[in-house]
Amino acid sequence: MKAEPIVPIQQQIVLDRKGFTIHCAGNIFSPDALSKAPATVIFPFIESIFSSLLQLSHQDFPIIYPFVNGNHPLLPGYYEFRFELNENQQISWTITGKDIEYFALRT
Secondary structure, eight states: OOOOOOOOOEEEEEOOTSSOEEEEESSSSOOGSSSSSHHHHHOOHHHHHHHHHOOOOOOOEEEEEEEEEEOOOOOOOOEEEEEEOTTTTTTTEEEOHHHHHHHHHHH
């Protein structure tokens, strides 16, 4: 019997300089969840760091938060947040599920 490959729990989001979603794809939540308001309104954590991210230069990236407690209806559990600045000066935000790693560290 062949083992099924493990699909990473991940969401990739590109935000404009006002925090609105330009692109969203992944298996954590529907892209529609970000269609009505900027990510800075939907996610308080993003609001708290977004202006700082915009002030950084390319060489300051990536910015990685390895274990974020989602503490949000769209993000229950623990995640790695990775931020990069793309060639269009937009913020690329990758969310990767880290529940397995978090609970392994706790034992």
